[in-house]
Amino acid sequence: MAEFSDYIVYVDESGDLGLRNIDRGFPLFCLAMCVFPIQDYANTTVPAISALKFQHWGHDGVILHENEIRQRKGDFKGIIQNRENELQLIKDIHNIITEANFQIAASVINKAALIKKYSNPWSPYELAVHFCLERLHRLMIGKGQPGKTVHVVFESRGKKEDHELELAFRRIIAGNNSWGWEVSDFGTISYEPKFLPKKTNIAGLQVADLVARPLALKVMRPEQANRTYDVLNTKIHRVKQFP
Incomplete structure (x- = not known):
């Protein structure tokens, strides 16, 4: 059995996967992998994160969700009614x-450009997972993780x-894709996907949720003020844009 990695990866997304009736106001799909040293995490x-929840709600059952914060819904409806x-x-x-x-290793897929360029486009999710895994693998090699098992946690x-998704993940890791470009060699590190529901209240998944949309917005409107992106900027390992 391989030794566990010193790192844990949490993954979340922003945008939908549909290639029909694309939202012209947000035609992107972003997948973000947040890579934490386990001890620090x-x-x-x-x-x-638990302390923040106790401070603002008095309990830690709240799940930080970018959409609910932005839309002032759920647990955020009452607290955000007061501007202060x-x-x-925030x-x-x-x-x-x-x-x-x-x-952060991320990928942003422009769905409008994807269907314009390809008559039979690949799944935005599989493309994004592929690109993110390539960048994650390079990062893990650089951090001395060959021979270890890295857990990649999805919501x-x-x-x-x-x-x-697990089948697609394992195909990518095994190099069994038919997308026509060079196949990455993931063989030196074992990557294990895990799928956990939102209700498990995992801190790392909540961080990934908060990260994904600001990354996509920076790609879509690079000149627009983006406070969250400014906070994230020093943490970005690579953001792959496609096509």
Whole structure:
């Protein structure tokens, strides 16, 4: 059995996968992998996120969700009704992200450009996973992880969807794709996908959720002010844009 890696990877997305009726206001699909040193994650990031929840809600059952924060829904409806509270919450979240030790490997797929360029385009999700895994692998090699098992944690999207993604994940790792470009050699490191539902309240998945949309917005509107991206900028290992 391979030794466990010193790193843990959490993955989330922004945007839908549909290639029909593409939203022209947000035609992108972004997948973000957040790579944490396990010791720092367990001893610093997780306690910091729990402390934030106790501070603002009095309990740690809240799940930080970018869409709900932005739309002022769910657990965020009451707290964000007060502008001062909203600004303080955003500031505290940004502080946690700033202090957290992690790196980002991401991919942004322009779906409108994809269907324009290819008559029979590949799945945006599989493309994004492929590109992110390539960049993750280079990062892990650089951090001395060959011979170890790296767990890559996704938010569950349903039994059928999880099964399909796991098959695609393992095809990519095995080099069994037919996309026509050079196949990466992932053989020196073992990558194991894990699928956990949102309700498990995993801190790393919540960080990945907060990261994905700001990355996509920076690609779509690079000149627009983007406070969260500014916080993330020093943590970005690579963002692959396609096509």
